[in-house]
Amino acid sequence: MKSTYLRAGVAALACALGLSACGGSSGQLALGGTIYGLTKEQIVLQNNGAHDYTITPSMLGAGNTFYFPDLIGIDEAYKVTVKSFPSNVTGCTVNYGTGRSAFNVTNIQIVCTLKTHKLGGTISNLKGDGLVLVNGSDKVTVPAGATSFQMTEVGEDQAFGITVLSSPANQSCVASNASGIMGTADKNDVVVTCTP
Structure with a gap:
């Protein structure tokens, strides 16, 4: 009987010294x-x-x-x-x-x-200077004649939305496939189309 009490006392002491292990x-x-x-x-x-x-x-x-x-x-x-x-x-x-x-x-x-991934795409029919693309606070000025663009990389699972802030004189540019949630790979399929 004494050994039973002794074992119980030792167990209680162990719990007192390491409470998280004893719940x-x-x-x-x-x-x-x-x-x-x-x-x-x-x-x-x-x-x-x-x-x-x-x-x-x-x-x-x-x-x-x-x-x-x-x-x-x-x-x-x-x-x-x-x-x-x-x-x-x-x-x-x-x-x-x-x-x-x-x-x-x-x-x-x-x-x-x-983790971050690239965000960009293609541009068609850009004739002049003045195309400015934005994604939140990120702003990119695209030179005349450019056929592609790249924004600052975006964090995985973060929202993005590229819009045209300004177009060249005598042109109107629009961005498509340009918003969503960044996945686990680069997104380079945004399309910017300028007319006429």
């Missing part, structure tokens, strides 16, 4: 921050090499905030790392992810960099 936490402080660039699938974060926390875009709070479900203790060391990231990013970096808690930790930054 609970006695911490009082939040551990979290902000995630940038999470647009699809999921990211898996860890604290101190364990405590996997899977986050999807729909789980983020206002301002793209996140918090680990387990609280941490006062004066507890933490080290937040990225275990895995979505397929549409090249990687994610962690800023302010290491320290020792004194108050709620809310300043961790997870910055994910989206």
Whole structure:
């Protein structure tokens, strides 16, 4: 009987030293921050090499905030790392992810960099100068006689919409097949047609 109590006491002590492994936490402080660039699938974060926390875009709070479900203790060391990231990013970096808690930790930054792809197409019948194409804040001036154009690359899964800001004198140019969501490959099939 004594050995049974002894084993139970050892198990309780082990849980007290590693609460997350036993399904609970006695911490009082939040551990979290902000995630940038999470647009699809999921990211898996860890604290101190364990405590996997899977986050999807729909789980983020206002301002793209996140918090680990387990609280941490006062004066507890933490080290937040990225275990895995979505397929549409090249990687994610962690800023302010290491320290020792004194108050709620809310300043961790997870910055994910989206893969980018080329956006462009062909131009027909461009006679003069003055053709200007825009995609959001990106603006490209196309020289007379050009038969193709290239915009700044667009992040995967990001919206794009190319429009004609201005046409050459005595011509009218329109863009077709020019809006949508950037996929997993370059998009070079936008068509700009100028008349007469």
